[in-house]
Amino acid sequence: MQDHVKIFEDYLKKHNLKLTRPRHVILAAVFANHSHFDVDALYDQIHQKYTDVSRATIYRTMPLLIEAGLIKRSLRSQARDHYEHIFGHKHHLHLICNKCGSIIEAESAAVETLLQNLAKRYNFTITECNIGARGLCEKCRE
Amino acid sequence: MQDHVKIFEDYLKKHNLKLTRPRHVILAAVFANHSHFDVDALYDQIHQKYTDVSRATIYRTMPLLIEAGLIKRSLRSQARDHYEHIFGHKHHLHLICNKCGSIIEAESAAVETLLQNLAKRYNFTITECNIGARGLCEKCRE
DNA sequence: TAGTAAATGAGAATCATTCTCAAAGTTTTC
DNA sequence: GAAAACTTTGAGAATGATTCTCATTTACTA
Numbered sequence A, B: 001m002q003d004h005v006k007i008f009e010d011y012l013k014k015h016n017l018k019l020t021r022p023r024h025v026i027l028a029a030v031f032a033n034h035s036h037f038d039v040d041a042l043y044d045q046i047h048q049k050y051t052d053v054s055r056a057t058i059y060r061t062m063p064l065l066i067e068a069g070l071i072k073r074s075l076r077s078q079a080r081d082h083y084e085h086i087f088g089h090k091h092h093l094h095l096i097c098n099k100c101g102s103i104i105e106a107e108s109a110a111v112e113t114l115l116q117n118l119a120k121r122y123n124f125t126i127t128e129c130n131i132g133a134r135g136l137c138e139k140c141r142e
Numbered sequence C: 001t002a003g004t005a006a007a008t009g010a011g012a013a014t015c016a017t018t019c020t021c022a023a024a025g026t027t028t029t030c
Numbered sequence D: 001g002a003a004a005a006c007t008t009t010g011a012g013a014a015t016g017a018t019t020c021t022c023a024t025t026t027a028c029t030a
Helices: A003-014 A021-033 A039-049 A055-067 A109-120 B003-014 B021-032 B039-049 B055-067 B109-121
Strands: A036-038 A071-077 A080-085 A092-097 A103-107 A125-136 B036-038 B071-077 B080-085 B092-097 B103-107 B125-136
Touching: A003 A021, A003 A055, A021 A039, A021 A055, A021 A080, A036 A039, A039 A055, A039 A080, A055 A071, A055 A080, A071 A125, A092 B109, A103 B109, A109 A125, A109 B092, A109 B103, A109 B109, A109 B125, A125 B109, B003 B021, B003 B055, B021 B039, B021 B055, B021 B080, B036 B039, B039 B055, B039 B080, B055 B071, B055 B080, B071 B092, B071 B125, B109 B125
Parallel strands: A092 A125, B092 B125
Antiparallel strands: A036 A080, A071 A080, A092 A103, A125 B125, B036 B080, B071 B080, B092 B103
16 A cells, blocks of 8 residues: 555545545556656557546546645646646756756745745645746756 | 837747737736636636737637746636746745635745755756645634 | 738637536435 | 445537638738
């Protein structure tokens, strides 16, 4: 019994939602080998083994996983929403090189704390930070 | 103060593109009073005075303004792309309410400074910060 | 002013995401 | 353990932002 399964079960139970087979399959797929994914890729992956899990259910399950604190919507690319794990991963931010496209993941705790404090001034309750920057990495700057 | 007009004109000329009336109208509307907008709102605003400027042209003009360095795609909310000025505006960050979709713009200088310092440790040179968070605004938290 | 290349409006097309609804699954109650 | 009382599901339709098509118009150049 892995932790993320337990977290999801607890979340479902708490909200009077049911632990169904499709939800199990989707959860497993999400945590199988992706740190980063979109619904389409997830569907392809799941569909190879479980042809009876529909796209609709995957779309419906994403908000639950987000609410449960297991994943978050991380970025939009190719006109699609992308998601990433939160559970088991430290919060991080992305430094994206405009030249080579490489993505550096940096520790974001300090920045997030500052952002939390700032939000307080607006009486805004943060549930999810999205922090990043674009520029040039060491190599591309020459 | 028409610097943004000149920048756009120069960009168009440089790329053998034409300075048309719709492009003028759109540029003016973008810089009229928005620090922040989506295509739909822009269309409504323009359409009141200029009923002959189509949505298609607005959509087609956004990439040009981005290429010209005048605006940037800043965030996605309510399933829509949002844009913001780069030219002539202070940097800010967005707090997006997950319930009502309202967007609070907060001063980002402090957070950006911290992010700059962090980037230094990775020998990364930031040219553009993207900082935001999602959660609940004062009203929606009840 | 004509020639020509680019731009436009209108509406169709696209495509990710959400919704609908009847059928099926899950939990509860006795 | 079966039926009641809810939830969830799959399939496909619906939605809605964005992009594309194409016949027509416009801006610039010579």
